[in-house]
Amino acid sequence: MRVFMTGAGGGMGFESFKQMLPDLGKLYDLVLLVRDSEKNRKLFAPYLDTPGLCIHWGDLLNREDVAACVKGADVILHIAAFVSPQADYFPKKAMENNYGSTRNLIEAIQNLSQNDSTRFVYIGTVAETGDRMPPIHWGRVGDPIKPSMFDYYAVSKVAAERYVIESGLKYWVSLRQTGIIGPAMAKIRDAIQFHNCLDNVLEYASDRDSGRAMRNLCAFEAEGSLDPSFWGHIYNIGGGESCRVDTYTMYKIMYGEIGIRNIDYVIDPKVNATRNFHGQYYLDSDKLESYLHFRSDSMQYFYDAYLKELGPAKPFGRVICRLPGGQKLMGAIIKSTFNKLLDGEHGPRRWLKEDLEDHIDAYWGSRKAWEALPEKASEMDHFTDWETVVPMDHGYDETKPESELSLEDMQGAARFRGGQLLSEAMTTGDWTSKLTFRCAFGHTFEASPRLVLEGGHWCPECERKSWNYGRRAQVDPFFAQVWTPLHEPDELREYPKAVTELDV
Numbered sequence: 288m289r290v291f292m293t294g295a296g297g298g299m300g301f302e303s304f305k306q307m308l309p310d311l312g313k314l315y316d317l318v319l320l321v322r323d324s325e326k327n328r329k330l331f332a333p334y335l336d337t338p339g340l341c342i343h344w345g346d347l348l349n350r351e352d353v354a355a356c357v358k359g360a361d362v363i364l365h366i367a368a369f370v371s372p373q374a375d376y377f378p379k380k381a382m383e384n385n386y387g388s389t390r391n392l393i394e395a396i397q398n399l400s401q402n403d404s405t406r407f408v409y410i411g412t413v414a415e416t417g418d419r420m421p422p423i424h425w426g427r428v429g430d431p432i433k434p435s436m437f438d439y440y441a442v443s444k445v446a447a448e449r450y451v452i453e454s455g456l457k458y459w460v461s462l463r464q465t466g467i468i469g470p471a472m473a474k475i476r477d478a479i480q481f482h483n484c485l486d487n488v489l490e491y492a493s494d495r496d497s498g499r500a501m502r503n504l505c506a507f508e509a510e511g512s513l514d515p516s517f518w519g520h521i522y523n524i525g526g527g528e529s530c531r532v533d534t535y536t537m538y539k540i541m542y543g544e545i546g547i548r549n550i551d552y553v554i555d556p557k558v559n560a561t562r563n564f565h566g567q568y569y570l571d572s573d574k575l576e577s578y579l580h581f582r583s584d585s586m587q588y589f590y591d592a593y594l595k596e597l598g599p600a601k602p603f604g605r606v607i608c609r610l611p612g613g614q615k616l617m618g619a620i621i622k623s624t625f626n627k628l629l630d631g632e633h634g635p636r637r638w639l640k641e642d643l644e645d646h647i648d649a650y651w652g653s654r655k656a657w658e659a660l661p662e663k664a665s666e667m668d669h670f671t672d673w674e675t676v677v678p679m680d681h682g683y684d685e686t687k688p689e690s691e692l693s694l695e696d697m698q699g700a701a702r703f704r705g706g707q708l709l710s711e712a713m714t715t716g717d718w719t720s721k722l723t724f725r726c727a728f729g730h731t732f733e734a735s736p737r738l739v740l741e742g743g744h745w746c747p748e749c750e751r752k753s754w755n756y757g758r759r760a761q762v763d764p765f766f767a768q769v770w771t772p773l774h775e776p777d778e779l780r781e782y783p784k785a786v787t788e789l790d791v
Contacts, residue, residue, distance in 0.1 A: 288315035288509040291360040292501075293347060293388070294367030295319045296327045298471040299410070299464070302498030303366060307505065312339030314509040320345055320356045347388035350395070357395040362406045362508060364501055365392055371414070372479040374440035375633055378786045385443035386450070386788045393454045403457045406518065408504065411448045411463040412565075413489070413523070414441035416743065416769075419567040421670040422677050423772050424488045426567035428463070428521045429681045431766045432743045435563045436649040436754045436782045445750060446788035452521075452738045453721065461521045461742075462500075462575065466566070468530070468589035469494035473596040478633040481625075482560050482650065485535040486670045489566040490525040493584035497524065500581035507579070517578050519719075521741055525572030529585035535669055537586070541593055545601055545617070546608025552618025554664040558625075558635050560650035561660070562773060570676065648780050679768050683740060690716040697722060697736060704745055705763035727762035751789065754782040 290307075294300035304319070311317050316339040321327050323344040331342060345352030347367055357363065367388060374381035389409065396405050417433040419426050434441030448461050466472070468491045507513035539550050547553055576582055594601055607613040629636035638646040639657070651657040661667055682703030683696045694713045701708040705727035713722055718741075721733040726746035738744045745766075749755065757779035760770040 288361045288505070289318065289359050290315050290362045290364065290505050291318045291320070291356045292364040292366060293320055293392075294365075296321055296324075296330060297367065297370075298469070298494055299467060299497045299501075300366040301330070302469075302494045303364065303501035304498075306495075306498040306502035308334075308337065310502065310506055310509075311337055314506050315339070315361075316341070318343060318356050318360065320347060320352060322346060347391060348383065350391055353388075353391045354395045354399065357392060357401070357405070358399055360401070360405055362408065362505055363392060363396075364408045364410075364505070365389060366410050366501070368410065368412075368444070369440070371438070371440040372475070372477040372633070374443070375437070375479065378439035378442075379790065381439045382443045382446070382786045382788060383791050385440070386447045387791045389447040389450055390791075393450065393456065396456065397454075402455060405456070406458040406508065407451065407454075407456050407460075408501075409448065409451045409459065409461045411461045411521070412441060412444045413463055413465045413567065414438055414565040415445050415448065415463060416567065417441065417565050418563050418773065419488075419565070419769065420484060420562055420773055421486055421488070422672070422675065423679075423769060424567055424673070425570050425676040426679065427569065427571040428523055429741050429743050430679045431769050432745070432750070433756065433766070433769055434754075435565055437563075437646070438565070439786065441565065442750075442784065442786075443788070445744070448521075448742065449738060449744055449747065450788075452742055452744075453735060455719075458518045460518060462524050463521065464492070464497065464524045465489060465526075465569075466491045467494050467497055468492070468526075468584070468586065468592070470592045470596065472589060473592040476628065478628045478631055478635070481558055481629065481635050482633075483534050483564050483566075484560050484562060485538075485554070485556065485664065485667065486533060486561075487564050487566045488531065488533045488568055488673070490527070490568045490572060491530040491532070491586065491589070492524050492526040492582075493530075493588050495588075496526060496581050496584050499583070500524065500575070500579045503579045503581055514578060519737070522575040522578075523569045523572045524575060525569040526584060527572060527576065527582055531568050531673075532586050533670075533673065535664070540586075540590060542621075544590060544594055545597065545604035547604075547614050547618055548608075549614055549618075549665075551663045551665050552615050553621050555622070555662075556660045556664050556667055557657070557662065558629050560635060561656070562652065563649045568673075645780065645782060648778070649782065652775070652778065677772070680765070681740060682765050689718060692716055692718060692736060692740075697739075700740060704739075704765045705759075706746070727759070751784065751787040753784055757781075 369384035417435040466489045682700040707725045710722040718737045730748040760767040
């Protein structure tokens, strides 16, 4: 079997590559398309003579490079992405790389007449479903697509996933990756850490487990043991119960490791967003585990990586924190390292100083809501009812077998989304043929039942134009489920988008 993988120089990609090495030349051969840089040349120098490995130095935005690697590929692992926080600074580059590369790969498959043979694995993101703050912090595939305001990484991945699902390929999957814990996350020094709300949650997955998922997918497919029902669906990648944590608890554990027991010394609620990030606990991540059997790590893996990254600062901090007033001093030292981030381009303190109303509204609701925040993290009314699930209605009878999906089901699903199904006929049980819909704002578009019901996607024109969530929630009961519990009725600001997939 021939596997083609993108993004091998990145965090998840390189872990996948390392996991796959023992299989090369035995279960499958591996082709990598790697950007030609000094860093990547050095990274892959030890592996150049590996049997079963072919490295193509090139660019995913170059169609000739892409076609050379796609030709004859049985499986494509499309892991490469221009991710946050870098994507926050360069929205157009994010769209070019994330949507453009996906389009190039699928067009190459089609041009080479490999539509019915090549297995295409697309790595999506939890950011596609955006802010799922408590009490709606449990989610699953099929919930509304809702990228957070200003999150152009998510916007680009939404467009790319739509393209994959509607591509007409016989074999595809979209695996929505969660936050990846490991050494790379421990090294992040960017304002994005203050966008992650204190009462937000994530069901993380480790870089090692993510790599193992990719290795097992290829190995099981090569051995013929991967259930054919795996293909043609969307899955959430999550580490399970041992990888679920709220941000406030995570910080208490992290700083507790160096001796800071009073979190007020290091966490300032006034510079942390209270909304508009992404994250959720998964109701359905065990489904992917049942196919790929990849889980092994817990949150402790991240805490260990964090302590290793601290290096000499760890014993220094523990000594200081034992002294009278030491915790307060250590907290002040840590907080001083945040100043540049907080006042930078995407720093919350800059938004407040410069009175950027759109960002203030997006991340706190209003300046009045920000002003109401307490001075101390311990004085916040933190959410605690983590196990209670608020179910999301997907607007059709999910107990029916897929083979029984009918025109009436799709008509009801469209109404529940505030729209209308214009198609007057469909083949019962057909999840892949496109139907014609009209959204509540009058846009006519085509979409397959798979995209709408399992993907949670809806009107592409609304998605492209702006974040107009307040108005949409007024006319779309399906979407209102993930907006109304977290927002006031008068929150109707529309946020125009700077780039769409049509610009690429």
